[in-house]
């Protein structure tokens with residue numbers, strides 16, 4: 879299947895136009911719209927939203943997003959570290975509170991013994 883030189887969409891067999899340039903390059907156009915945009919209007923396909931070339935350009939944006947996701951992964955790792963630190967601090971606090979509870983129990987026992 880031949881693809882349109884301008885919009886990169888596949889051309890239905892039996893339709894479109896083939897343009898042979900003087901330097902031997904062959905251009906395939908799916909529609910008069912694509913031909914006019916290329917020659918008469920002198921437009922670049924990658925700046926037009928309705929072309930496949932523009933969609934190809936948006937793929938680069940997606941790749942940039944992937945680069946940003948690396949930072950997101952770093953943020954996630956940092957967040958996991960913070961969570962682990964918090965859990966350690968919570969464990970220390972729990973141990974301290976348990977020790978305090980034991981001390982209080984011992985003190986209450988001794989106080990009860992003194993009363994008797």
Ligand SMILES: [Zn+2]
Nearest residue numbers: 882885908912
């Ligand atoms: Zn086209």
